[in-house]
Structure formats: C-alpha cells, structure tokens
Amino acid sequence: MKETKHKNIFVNGAIPAEKIAADIQKHADKTGIGAHSIFLGQVRADEKEKGKVVAIEYTAYEEMAQEKMHAIRESLFAKHDLSCMHVHHSLGAVKAGEICLFVFVSSPHRAAAIKACEELVEAIKFELPVWGKEILDTEQSVWKENR
Amino acid sequence: MKETKHKNIFVNGAIPAEKIAADIQKHADKTGIGAHSIFLGQVRADEKEKGKVVAIEYTAYEEMAQEKMHAIRESLFAKHDLSCMHVHHSLGAVKAGEICLFVFVSSPHRAAAIKACEELVEAIKFELPVWGKEILDTEQSVWKENR
Amino acid sequence: MQIEVLFFGSLKDITGEASLLLADAKDTDTVQEQLQKRYPALAAAKYFTALNKEMITANKTLREGDTVALMPPFSGG
Amino acid sequence: MQIEVLFFGSLKDITGEASLLLADAKDTDTVQEQLQKRYPALAAAKYFTALNKEMITANKTLREGDTVALMPPFSGG
Numbered sequence: 001m002k003e004t005k006h007k008n009i010f011v012n013g014a015i016p017a018e019k020i021a022a023d024i025q026k027h028a029d030k031t032g033i034g035a036h037s038i039f040l041g042q043v044r045a046d047e048k049e050k051g052k053v054v055a056i057e058y059t060a061y062e063e064m065a066q067e068k069m070h071a072i073r074e075s076l077f078a079k080h081d082l083s084c085m086h087v088h089h090s091l092g093a094v095k096a097g098e099i100c101l102f103v104f105v106s107s108p109h110r111a112a113a114i115k116a117c118e119e120l121v122e123a124i125k126f127e128l129p130v131w132g133k134e135i136l137d138t139e140q141s142v143w144k145e146n147r
Numbered sequence: 148m149k150e151t152k153h154k155n156i157f158v159n160g161a162i163p164a165e166k167i168a169a170d171i172q173k174h175a176d177k178t179g180i181g182a183h184s185i186f187l188g189q190v191r192a193d194e195k196e197k198g199k200v201v202a203i204e205y206t207a208y209e210e211m212a213q214e215k216m217h218a219i220r221e222s223l224f225a226k227h228d229l230s231c232m233h234v235h236h237s238l239g240a241v242k243a244g245e246i247c248l249f250v251f252v253s254s255p256h257r258a259a260a261i262k263a264c265e266e267l268v269e270a271i272k273f274e275l276p277v278w279g280k281e282i283l284d285t286e287q288s289v290w291k292e293n294r
Numbered sequence: 295m296q297i298e299v300l301f302f303g304s305l306k307d308i309t310g311e312a313s314l315l316l317a318d319a320k321d322t323d324t325v326q327e328q329l330q331k332r333y334p335a336l337a338a339a340k341y342f343t344a345l346n347k348e349m350i351t352a353n354k355t356l357r358e359g360d361t362v363a364l365m366p367p368f369s370g371g
Numbered sequence: 372m373q374i375e376v377l378f379f380g381s382l383k384d385i386t387g388e389a390s391l392l393l394a395d396a397k398d399t400d401t402v403q404e405q406l407q408k409r410y411p412a413l414a415a416a417k418y419f420t421a422l423n424k425e426m427i428t429a430n431k432t433l434r435e436g437d438t439v440a441l442m443p444p445f446s447g448g
Contacts, residue, residue: 021168024187028244031192038185040171041371044255045178058370061302061363064347089370097175101371108191110268110448118261121371125257129344129363130370131303143304144369188448205447208379208440211424236447248448257371268448276421276440277447278380290381291446 009069009087010062014098015040023086023104033083035110037117041101043094051136055095056144061129062091072123076105080112085120089130100132156216156234157209161245162187170233170251180230182257184264188248190241198283202242203291208276209238219270223252227259232267236277247279297356299325300363308335323353325362341366374433376402377440385412400430402439418443 020038027033046053073085083106090100103120107113124130125146132144167185174180193200220232230253237247250267254260271277272293279291297316301309309329319325322343330336344363345354356362374393378386386406396402399420407413421440422431433439 017168017171020171021164024164024167024246027189031190031243033189034191036185036187036189038183038187039257039261040183040185041257042174042180042183042253043178044181059302060370061300061344061347061365064344064363067347096178099171106189110186110188110272114186114265114268118265121257121261125371126368128368128370129302129365130368131366132369133303143366145367146369146371206379207447208377208421208424208442211421211440214424272448273445275445275447276379276442277445278443279446280380290443292444293446293448 009066009089010060010091011088012090012092014090014094014100015088015102017099019088020099020102020104023102027084027106030083030106032108033106034108035113036104036106037110037113038105039101039103039117039121040099042099043096045096046134048134048136048142050140050142051138053096053134054137055093055135056100056132057093057135057141058089058091058100058130058132060089060091060131065128065130068127068129072120072127076116076120080107080116081109082107082112082116085116087120087124089124089128093135156213156236157207157238158235159237160239161237161241161247162235162249164246166235167246167249170249174231174253177230177253179255180253181255182260183251183253184257184260185252186248186250186264186268187246189246190243192243193281195281195283195289197287197289198285200243200281201284202240202282203247203279204240204282204288205236205238205247205277205279207236207238207278212275212277215274215276219267219274223263223267227254227263228256229254229259229263232263234267234271236271236275240282295319295356295358297325298361299329300361302363303366303369305336305339305341305364305366308339309333319356321353321355322350322362325356329364336364339366372396372433372435374402375438376406377438379440380443380446382413382416382418382441382443385416386410396433398430398432399427399439402433406441413441416443
C-alpha cells in the first residue's frame with residue numbers, strides 16, 4: 001500500500017469569498033496564465049416534501065477522496081495544457097447561500113481551462129466519496145443524490 | 148433608433164480580486180442558485196518577436212458593445228435556465244498578471260451555468276467590438292487578434 | 295484475521311456506527327453476508343464497495359488489515 | 372447630408388484620427404471608396420463595417436446622421 005501525501009482538498013464549513021479572492025490574487029505572478037475557469041457550488045434552499053433546506057452537512061471518506069482526487073488531477077494534467085488546478089470541498093455544515101465547492105483551473109488559453117474545469121466538476125460529483133445530508137427547517141433531513 | 152440603457156460592462160483598468168469576491172458575496176442571499184461558473188481573463192507576458200508583453204491596452208466601440216452584450220445576454224437567458232449573468236471588461240491598460248475580463252454566470256444547477264459561461268466567453272471574444280494592443284517592454288506594440 | 299469495515303452516508307444511519315471489525319471474513323462477499331445478517335436493512339440499500347480505497351465490483355479475497363468500505367451513491371459538490 | 376465615420380483599433384493607426392465627417396456619401400460603398408482614396412493603406416487592411424452599431428455585409432444607403440464604423444477583427448477578453 002503506497003502512502004502518498006496529497007494536498008488536502010477538504011476544509012471545515014463554508015468557503016469564504018475572501019479565500020477565493022486570495023487564491024486569484026496568488027496567480028498574478030504566474031504570467032504564463034491567460035485564463036482561469038472557476039466553478040463554485042452554492043447550497044440551495046430547496047423546498048423538499050418534509051421542509052426547506054437550511055444547510056447541507058458533508059461527510060467524506062477522506063483518505064479515499066484524496067487519492068481519487070490525485071488520480072483525477074493527474075489525468076486532467078495529462079489531457080489538457082494546464083498551468084494549475086485547485087479544489088476545495090467543505091466538510092461539516094454549510095448553510096444555504098454559502099459556498100461548499102471551489103474548483104479553480106488555470107491555463108495559458110481559455111479552451112483548456114474551461115474544458116478541464118467542466119470535466120473536473122463532473123469527476124468531483126461522481127467519483128469522490130463525499131456525501132451531503134440536507135438539513136431541513138423542520139429538523140428532519142434528507143440524503144442528497146447527485147444527478 | 149432605440150435608446151436603451153444597458154448595464155455598463157466596461158471598467159477602467161484591471162479588475163481587482165476584491166471586486167470578484169464582493170460579487171460572489173452578493174449572491175449569498177439568492178438561495179435558488181446552486182452553481183456559479185466564472186471565467187477570468189488574465190494578461191499573459193508573452194514573448195513576441197519585438198519584445199515581451201508588459202500590458203494590454205484595451206479600447207472599444209462602447210455603445211455598440213453594450214448593445215451587442217445586451218443581445219448576447221437575452222439569447223443566453225432564453226436558451227439556458229440561468230439565475231444571473233455579469234460581465235466586466237477592462238478598458239485602458241491592464242498589466243501582465245492582472246485580470247482584464249470577469250464573466251460570472253449563475254444557475255440553479257451546474258450544467259446551465261457551465262455551458263452558458265462557455266458560450267458567453269466565446270461571444271465576448273468574437274462578437275464584442277473590443278481591441279487589445281499588446282504593449283512590449285521595448286516600447287513597441289502589437290495589435291492582438293483573437294483565435 | 296481482522297478486517298475493518300467502514301460505513302458512510304445513509305449507511306451509517308442503518309448501522310448506527312461508522313466502523314466495525316470483522317474476524318472471520320475470507321472475502322468481500324462474506325463481509326456483505328455477515329453485515330446483512332447483522333443489519334437486515336442493508337439488503338435494500340444501494341451502495342458501492344471499496345477495498346483499501348479502491349472501488350471493486352467483483353468478490354475479492356481479504357488479508358489481515360484490509361479495509362472494506364460501504365458507500366452509498368456520492369453526493370458531494 | 373453628413374455621415375460620421377469611426378475608426379477603431381489598428382485602423383486608427385492608419386487614419387491617425389478616431390472619427391471624421393463625410394458630406395457626399397450616398398451609401399456605404401461610397402464611404403469605403405472615399406476613405407481608401409484618402410488613406411491608401413486602408414485597402415490592405417482587414418476590417419468589418421457597422422452601420423448605426425449593426426454589422427453589415429452588403430452595401431447600404433445612408434441617411435443624414437448615420438454612423439459608419441470601420442472595425443478590425445475583435446480582440447477583447
């Protein structure tokens with residue numbers, strides 16, 4: 001069994017807008033970059049049968065998610081001409097209106113950044129062992145399912 | 148001739164990361180939004196025959212660009228299930244490493260935001276009367292051409 | 295031989311615990327049988343199985359220290 | 372009859388001015404002919420034409436107060 005150290009994609013709670021600004025700012029000295037493609041997941045206050053969503057509580061199989069993320073990253077770097085790629089996913093409770101996913105892909109030209117970002121978001125949704133439980137205003141809860 | 152007031156997409160100089168953070172933050176009370184797709188154009192310090200790019204100086208046919216942007220926006224809203232769409236483009240000088248284009252598309256679900264953002268970026272590049280002149284470290288300049 | 299079993303998402307609601315140790319499971323099919331005996335509601339649940347953090351679709355022989363994870367459909371992002 | 376003509380991007384480098392007024396141009400083809408006489412380098416330039424902020428591809432009759440814009444390929448973003 002290999003023991004690889006991967007960059008931790010998980011953060012506790014919501015991702016603040018200031019974190020996103022700081023990450024963008026950090027790329028100002030990478031002057032080979034011409035395009036950033038960013039995806040943000042925001043928690044919706046959906047009306048469910050049993051009540052209205054007030055938050056999503058995320059849990060993950062963290063070790064497996066990190067390894068999987070590493071493999072996804074390698075495959076996207078092999079496929080597209082990318083400068084860098086950053087993923088941050090919330091764990092724990094994220095309230096409606098808050099950001100739970102921050103995906104940030106940069107490349108010299110726009111096509112690679114846009115395509116890789118789209119593929120990365122799909123991979124995160126369908127390949128990462130992460131689960132969201134919707135907490136309702138009735139104090140009940142529903143497990144989310146991606147589509 | 149119709150005289151429509153459109154939201155001004157042009158800003159003077161570079162787009163600061165704080166502006167991006169502030170715009171993201173403003174959407175926290177729109178709890179029907181589940182996905183934000185953001186595209187940022189950053190000025191590359193390309194090596195040209197006549198020197199290295201230190202900045203791009205943007206000019207535009209502003210009135211025509213605003214009308215065209217309005218038409219692009221209407222057509223994307225008609226085609227995709229979108230919550231909102233914001234475009235900011237620099238005029239004047241933007242230094243290498245700085246942001247010259249900020250495109251922000253939000254929707255309930257990711258597919259619409261991602262697709263519309265991609266289409267919007269293409270439309271901006273090929274349909275908006277905007278011109279970039281690359282300023283080189285040799286004090287010469289080259290007119291950009293999109294591809 | 296000891297195998298660790300992990301439960302995630304809605305499966306943790308069924309088992310009431312995040313993990314347990316199994317002593318006599320020679321392969322992953324045996325793990326499933328033992329678990330369904332202990333938690334009958336598991337039989338109706340939809341889930342994937344990972345062995346040592348790799349998804350598996352067929353029965354696999356187990357070794358001391360292996361970790362088997364039962365995971366409902368993912369819903370991150 | 373007065374028509375305003377606007378020049379953008381690299382075309383402004385050729386004409387040395389952002390706009391001018393033409394007095395005797397009945398249509399957009401005439402505008403082009405007059406401009407190419409005044410600025411011979413325009414003949415070799417690649418550009419699109421807009422009439423009152425709408426792109427045109429064929430010759431159009433002009434009216435008092437119309438604005439014709441000569442625009443090289445766009446390079447925004």
